[in-house]
Amino acid sequence: MGRGDLTDAEWLLLEPHLPTNVGRGGRWKHHRQVINGILFRMRTGIPWRDLPDRFGSWQTCYDRHRRWSADGTWERIFRAVQVDADAAGRIDWSMVSVDSTVCRAHQHAAGARKRGPRKPGKRTRPAQHRPDEALGRSRGGLTTKIHLAGEGGLRPLAVLVTPGQWGDAPQLIPVLERIRVPRPAGGHPRTRPDHLGGDKAYSSRRNRRYLRRRQIKHTIPEPRNQRANRLGRGSRGGRPASFDRALYKRRNEVERTVGALKQSRAVATRYDKRAYIFHGTVTLAAIRLWLRGRPGVA
Known part of the structure; x- marks a missing residue:
């Protein structure tokens, strides 16, 4: 077993949830070897073609990761x-x-086609990236943003990728609606935490109304400008948002979860050209944290 490979304990937890066939009577081969290759690339961030020979064909590792990212296999696992x-x-x-x-x-992730052919003596327009590829341009260049909800044990419950310039507050509801933990005994999946924490970037009237409607207690600080606007409206501004300073200290748990995810270099830097493949990479990093039981160095 090489450094970063699945341990026997992790394999016992993972193996029952892996697909067994590929259609037309075929069967997947060398699941553990191929997944170890995908994990190696995720941890190191190397190009797929540079995978060591001990993982078999690099094309097999890439194709399986791409396929499982596209058909939702990583999400189901x-x-x-x-x-x-x-x-x-x-x-x-x-x-x-x-x-x-x-x-x-x-730069390998920025594969969008430019608008029209380049003409002699004409300046080309900047690359126009499709909005569904989760690439945004800012002062720092092309970026992607990972939004996540993390539980108290430092593991992600839901992840979402968007262009890097998108704000946090509009993504609170989409992230929370991705939390769905089925119950083995049947019934509705668990979708609602006992308490939700977030920084002031998530403070908005829309988000607070949503959390109250779902009866989710929350600790989100109110920014100074929102507080001044509420006070300026008088009685129409409503009551001040409750804030538990002791509970707010636990927000460091999700920050440590982010740090654990970004220990994988293919998560800290996006090398995947397609958004669905990068989402699969982030999901696989989250799966690894759940298999380990606690975040650690890969």
């Missing part, structure tokens, strides 16, 4: 390992926090 953890009582629902992090996009 992500939910399955959460179900196992919830059944064992290893999910801390008492405090779930939301946060985001910006990942610089490598």
Whole structure:
């Protein structure tokens, strides 16, 4: 077993949730070897073609990762390992926090076609990236933002990727609606934490109304400008938002979860050209955290 490969304990947790066939009577081969190759690339960020020979064909590793990212296999495995953890009582629902992090996009990820052919003596227009490819341009160049909800045990419950310049507040609801942990005994999946924490970037009237409607207690500080606007409206501004300073200190848990995810270099820097493949890479990094039980160095 090489450094960063799946341990026997992790393989026992993962193997029952892997697909067994590929259609037309075929079967997947060398699951563990191929997944170890995908994990190696995720941890090191090397080009797929540079994978060591011990993982077999680099094309097999790439094709399987691309395919499982496209058809939702990584997402299904992500939910399955959460179900196992919830059944064992290893999910801390008492405090779930939301946060985001910006990942610089490598030039290999910027593969959008420019508008029209280049003409002699004419300046080409900047590359126009499709909005569904989660690439945004800012002063720092091309970036992608990862939004996530993390539980108290320092593991992600839901992840979402967007262009890097997108704000945090509009993504709070989409991230929370991605939390779905099925119950083995049947019934509705668990979708609601006991308490939600977030920084002031998530403070908005729309978000607070949504959380009150779902009866989710929350600790989100109110920015100074929002507080001044509320006070300026008098009685129409409503009551001040409740804020528990002691609970707010637990927001560091989601920040540490982000740090654990970005220990994988292919997550800290986006090398994947397509957004769905990068989302699969982030999801695989989250699966690895659930298999380990706690974040650690790969």
